[in-house]
Amino acid sequence: YNVGVVVLLWGCVGAGTSAVLLTPGTRTFGNALKSFPYAANTEQLLFEFTAVPGAQPHTITEQWFAIFGGANTYDRNADARIRVYLENGTAPALDYQLFFGHAIGVQNCFDADGKLTNTCVDGRVPWASTDVQHMAHGGALKNTYRIPFSSSIRITLTMPVNGLIYYYARGMTSLPVVVGGLQLPPNARLTLHTNWNVTVPPLGKLALVPPRNGSGLLYATMWSAQSEYIGFMEGCVRAEIDGGPTVFMSSGTEDYFESANFFNGGQKGPNDPKGNLFTAADEVTSPESGVSYLNGTNPGPYSMSAYKFHLSDPVVWWETFELTASNYDTGGEDPSVSGMGCIVPPNPTHSLAPSACGRTPGPTSGDVTSGAF
Numbered sequence: 001y002n003v004g005v006v007v008l009l010w011g012c013v014g015a016g017t018s019a020v021l022l023t024p025g026t027r028t029f030g031n032a033l034k035s036f037p038y039a040a041n042t043e044q045l046l047f048e049f050t051a052v053p054g055a056q057p058h059t060i061t062e063q064w065f066a067i068f069g070g071a072n073t074y075d076r077n078a079d080a081r082i083r084v085y086l087e088n089g090t091a092p093a094l095d096y097q098l099f100f101g102h103a104i105g106v107q108n109c110f111d112a113d114g115k116l117t118n119t120c121v122d123g124r125v126p127w128a129s130t131d132v133q134h135m136a137h138g139g140a141l142k143n144t145y146r147i148p149f150s151s152s153i154r155i156t157l158t159m160p161v162n163g164l165i166y167y168y169a170r171g172m173t174s175l176p177v178v179v180g181g182l183q184l185p186p187n188a189r190l191t192l193h194t195n196w197n198v199t200v201p202p203l204g205k206l207a208l209v210p211p212r213n214g215s216g217l218l219y220a221t222m223w224s225a226q227s228e229y230i231g232f233m234e235g236c237v238r239a240e241i242d243g244g245p246t247v248f249m250s251s252g253t254e255d256y257f258e259s260a261n262f263f264n265g266g267q268k269g270p271n272d273p274k275g276n277l278f279t280a281a282d283e284v285t286s287p288e289s290g291v292s293y294l295n296g297t298n299p300g301p302y303s304m305s306a307y308k309f310h311l312s313d314p315v316v317w318w319e320t321f322e323l324t325a326s327n328y329d330t331g332g333e334d335p336s337v338s339g340m341g342c343i344v345p346p347n348p349t350h351s352l353a354p355s356a357c358g359r360t361p362g363p364t365s366g367d368v369t370s371g372a373f
Helices: 230-234
Strands: 002-011 028-038 044-050 058-069 081-086 094-097 132-136 139-143 147-149 152-158 163-172 189-200 205-213 216-227 237-241 289-296 302-309 315-317 320-326 366-372
Touching: 028 044, 044 163, 058 152, 094 189, 147 152, 147 189, 152 163, 189 205, 205 216, 216 230, 216 320, 230 302, 237 315
Parallel strands: 002 366
Antiparallel strands: 002 189, 002 216, 028 163, 044 152, 058 139, 058 147, 058 163, 081 094, 081 152, 132 139, 189 366, 205 320, 216 302, 216 315, 216 366, 237 320, 289 302
8 A cells, every 4th residue: 555645734723713803914915927937956936925023924825836847848737846934944844746735646647657757637627626726737726725924935946847937826914824714823834744655554554644742733635545455445544632532534545535435426437337447536526625536446456646625624633633544444343344444333432343344454555645734
């Protein structure tokens, strides 16, 4: 089971309200680049802003990208490394690949030989979710990730080839961050945890968010995963919050992303009337979750990329937090039930039996790329 994950989360959550009162200090700032050339392997400045003293935080509210480059200047769909620096820091506060950071799986960036390239193709265009969208072939990657800062922010791009940048960023001074109706305190900052091409053994667990101390709020997760056996889709997502009982975020992988039955809302293959062969993800999208890539068969091999924003269902902690995903699962009240990943009893304080569920976990590991904000 190979996986990559991006997880976006907020640190230092405190008590607050959902209302944001506009004041004379709340003003819009921003800038744009048009057909701006960049050089290969050079960290190119996209945007910077320094605020005058005043109420904090100041917040980036929107970014839009159309990056070109490759063998030819206007080659479309160029991927890029994006870095965000706060308060004149030398280490980036956020560091991610452009397409994966916009919920487009790494499988969309492989060439015909299965090698990761600097070009990504997204066949779903145009599509939009609440906080991220891709509206044109060759560009229009947009996000509304709120990035707060105290005094200054600098955003850069790096590519291994020459090319051209079309880009804009906007924000507001003295603007508190609100996530899912919850206003965060002024010292809350957006952070990112990534797992890049990690191999998870059968029955193993991946730390989507490693153990953390202090308070925070989970904003979003983005996954790319593949395995020779589809059993990883039967693994549960678990949250450990403030030392309390385990919170099961799902009964399997796909229902964490608000779908079911191995994402069978996608297009079916021509030789599989049951819908267990997937070649696209066109229908599997909702305002707060979606699937960017599906390909495989049941029982395998199987490959998927998906994303989830925790807006309507906030995940908040005050002391400690950990978020994990499993490559299949053990446990269950009735191990004779075939096809279930983890069987969760109604009482969350009840210990699960150590017996395995009906399906075996399969002989192979898998690869995952993931991220969490």
